[in-house]
Amino acid sequence: xxxxxxxxxxxxxxxxxxRRSYLIGFLLAAVLTxxxxxxxxxxxxxxxxxxxxxxxxxxxxxxxxxxxxxxxxTRSEGGWTLLTLVFTAIIVVIVILGSLxxxxxxxxxxxxxxxxxxPPPA
Amino acid sequence: xxxxxxxxxxxPTFYLMEEDDHAGGHSSPTPLGFWIYLMSDALIFATLFxxxxxxxxxxxxxxxxxxxxDLPLVALNTAFLLxxxxxxxxxxxxxxxxxxxxVRAWLAITALFGLAFxxxxxxxxxxxxxxxxxxxxxxxxxxxxxLVGTHGLHVTFGLIWIGVMLVQVGQRGLSVxxxxxxxxxxxxxxxxxxxxxxxxxxxxxxxxxx
Numbered sequence: 453x454x455x456x457x458x459x460x461x462x463x464x465x466x467x468x469x470x471r472r473s474y475l476i477g478f479l480l481a482a483v484l485t486x487x488x489x490x491x492x493x494x495x496x497x498x499x500x501x502x503x504x505x506x507x508x509x510x511x512x513x514x515x516x517x518x519x520x521x522x523x524x525x526t527r528s529e530g531g532w533t534l535l536t537l538v539f540t541a542i543i544v545v546i547v548i549l550g551s552l553x554x555x556x557x558x559x560x561x562x563x564x565x566x567x568x569x570x571p572p573p574a
Numbered sequence: 575x576x577x578x579x580x581x582x583x584x585x586p587t588f589y590l591m592e593e594d595d596h597a598g599g600h601s602s603p604t605p606l607g608f609w610i611y612l613m614s615d616a617l618i619f620a621t622l623f624x625x626x627x628x629x630x631x632x633x634x635x636x637x638x639x640x641x642x643x644d645l646p647l648v649a650l651n652t653a654f655l656l657x658x659x660x661x662x663x664x665x666x667x668x669x670x671x672x673x674x675x676x677v678r679a680w681l682a683i684t685a686l687f688g689l690a691f692x693x694x695x696x697x698x699x700x701x702x703x704x705x706x707x708x709x710x711x712x713x714x715x716x717x718x719x720x721l722v723g724t725h726g727l728h729v730t731f732g733l734i735w736i737g738v739m740l741v742q743v744g745q746r747g748l749s750v751x752x753x754x755x756x757x758x759x760x761x762x763x764x765x766x767x768x769x770x771x772x773x774x775x776x777x778x779x780x781x782x783x784x
Contacts, residue, residue, distance in 0.1 A: 468666060468670060468757075469663070469666075470667070471663075471664070471667050474660055474663035474664070474667070475660070477660075477663075478656070478659070478660040478663075481656055481659075482656065485652055485653075485656060485771075485774075488775060488779055489645065489648075489649045489652070489774075489779070491779075491783075492645060492778075492779040492782050492783050493645050493646075493649075493782075495783070499783045499784055500784075502783045503780055503783055503784055506775055506779050506780065506783070507775065507776075507780070509775075510771050510772065510775035510776070513771050514768055514771055514772075517659075517764060517767060517768045517771065518768065521659055521663060521764040521767070522761060522764050522765065522768070529605070529606045529609070532606055533606065533609050536609065536610055536613050537613065539613075540613040540616055540617065543617060543620070544616060544617065544620040547617070547620045547621060547624050548620055548623055548624045548627060550624075551624035551625075551627065551628055552624065552627050552628065555628040
């Protein structure tokens, strides 16, 4: 990692990457952005398949940004950035997928009904 | 005497993390603390994404996602934000090489792309509202403006921060404090780009194809 050859007054525990790693990350991110936009705007694939491909590409792009721009790796800050990121990712997945799962089934059980008089007081 | 030795024997418990630093430098704990703040910020966005996901089809007879979203405009905005990420990276590289002028130039370029992003987003919002797609129209639109607007507000505050850093680097150069602040601002800026990946994918692209 050539980036560590530069002498600067502050010794960084955090990895700060290099011009090359930024450019690689940028190129990967550009491709991973262009493909889903093209798929959605051209409509070459069926809607549901497009949705799956676009979602997978977004997850890959999030990893690319995390590695090449945010410099998260096992060495950065003694591994604490990675550990907190993994913890956060677990909570994020629980919050988002859990909400969708529960609300989807609630929605299924609460089909719109014709207006009814309010139930008699208990 | 015994009290002093008791105090010193307690110390390793507190300083364990810094003694792990094999580089032997006096690194600041601030970037890690700021990172943990950013993770909590990511949780805010997670709740907003969950809300949007649940309400994404609650149109209440109003306009649907497919009718409203202008994908070429979103693609342009995505490009602005992605380019601003790499220009900020160049500012960080110049910072590590001690080039004050380069840092200020790249920061200014990053701010211009950020301004373009916020400008296009405000144009999009005003355009939607002119069509009657206001936040009050449906639960879908309330959730949409809350999620996208919160991201836009973050970018706006990032722009203010870039402005402050331009002044501070101009006045004090690349001091230890300014390097630390630029590192934190960089994490903030790159995280906003990560959140935008979620926005353009789950709000705009999936809204247009599903």
